[in-house]
Amino acid sequence: MSDSLPxxxxxxxxxxxxxxxxxxxxxxxxxxxxxAGVAVVTADPGDSPIAMTVSSLASVSTExxxxxxxxxxxxxxxxxxxxxxxxxxHMLGADQLWLxxxxxxxxxxxxxxxxxxxxxxxGEPVFPEVYAWMRGKIVYRLEAGNSIICVVHVIxxxxxxxxxxxxxxxxxxxxxxxxxxxxxxxxxx
Amino acid sequence: MSDSLPxxxxxxxxxxxxxxxxxxxxxxxxxxxxxAGVAVVTADPGDSPIAMTVSSLASVSTExxxxxxxxxxxxxxxxxxxxxxxxxxHMLGADQLWLxxxxxxxxxxxxxxxxxxxxxxxGEPVFPEVYAWMRGKIVYRLEAGNSIICVVHVIxxxxxxxxxxxxxxxxxxxxxxxxxxxxxxxxxx
Numbered sequence: 167m168s169d170s171l172p173x174x175x176x177x178x179x180x181x182x183x184x185x186x187x188x189x190x191x192x193x194x195x196x197x198x199x200x201x202a203g204v205a206v207v208t209a210d211p212g213d214s215p216i217a218m219t220v221s222s223l224a225s226v227s228t229e230x231x232x233x234x235x236x237x238x239x240x241x242x243x244x245x246x247x248x249x250x251x252x253x254x255x256h257m258l259g260a261d262q263l264w265l266x267x268x269x270x271x272x273x274x275x276x277x278x279x280x281x282x283x284x285x286x287x288x289g290e291p292v293f294p295e296v297y298a299w300m301r302g303k304i305v306y307r308l309e310a311g312n313s314i315i316c317v318v319h320v321i322x323x324x325x326x327x328x329x330x331x332x333x334x335x336x337x338x339x340x341x342x343x344x345x346x347x348x349x350x351x352x353x354x355x
Numbered sequence: 356m357s358d359s360l361p362x363x364x365x366x367x368x369x370x371x372x373x374x375x376x377x378x379x380x381x382x383x384x385x386x387x388x389x390x391a392g393v394a395v396v397t398a399d400p401g402d403s404p405i406a407m408t409v410s411s412l413a414s415v416s417t418e419x420x421x422x423x424x425x426x427x428x429x430x431x432x433x434x435x436x437x438x439x440x441x442x443x444x445h446m447l448g449a450d451q452l453w454l455x456x457x458x459x460x461x462x463x464x465x466x467x468x469x470x471x472x473x474x475x476x477x478g479e480p481v482f483p484e485v486y487a488w489m490r491g492k493i494v495y496r497l498e499a500g501n502s503i504i505c506v507v508h509v510i511x512x513x514x515x516x517x518x519x520x521x522x523x524x525x526x527x528x529x530x531x532x533x534x535x536x537x538x539x540x541x542x543x544x
Contacts, residue, residue: 189420193414193489196487196514199515202391203389205389226499228379228383228501231377231378234504236416259388305366310416311420315423315504315506321375323382332384341521341526343522348528348535351540351541353533
């Protein structure tokens, strides 16, 4: 964390500006046109492991390596995420649709099947089946409306072998409440 | 903007933590496994229109409607974006691959073909061919490594007619330096 910056900030929008917002229905309709890669974020603040499916993961900076994602402040995993110092971000392929669903289903024990996950030496839960995961420290939290934007400094990663062809993978994509997989069949270039 | 919060903040990571970063090569390799929807962000601070292709667009909050994207601080459009109060975010379909390429190509006049764009009454450039666009006010800028994370409060949107089926669209996706389009052929559910 910075000496000069609180680790957490709220974005406050003045009342008179809020009145000019578009409706949440229109906003949702616009974002139904926007596809996204799918990731599962895990953490454990010490007393309970959490796993959440997110469609907001993005690379922000390469030097230093920083990524960003956001989660609803109303999510059941949100309080534990608030207390966690570190997270593991998993990139999902189409074969991990089960994991995407697991991290998006309410009211279940997402860690019930102990054959699917383990713990890193540093304590965070990890689902090792994925193409790649990254472990990092949450360096900034921004309260934005009904969500928290988390900025993460990546300090460890598990990626495929150097000879691996990323174009030959089948990553999972979410769009308009439907799951898709990319591959040769979807290439347009 | 908030009374309590500067509109711009740097994230400062202590030197001793920076030393533990993964390499930019490994970070890039991990994100080559992560697909993303494609958007073009336009703005005009008064003296020059800009258009930039981004693969970091995400919905953050529905009430108020907030979105986030990031752009490299080294991009040629970045200085104008810094001075802009408002932006227009365009969601691209596969038919707008030309626009994705336009906003990602250096050293060209991205507004040379005046048949493809116009100006909103509020002054921002808009490419009306897209499925949807949203106009909003930049409410927060976060300096994160070599990029700027922008949080935008959406105040106007152009979306398809209510009867429009989002699942029937063909959005553009970027993955591992390759363009893809979604459709019935890529559905796995």
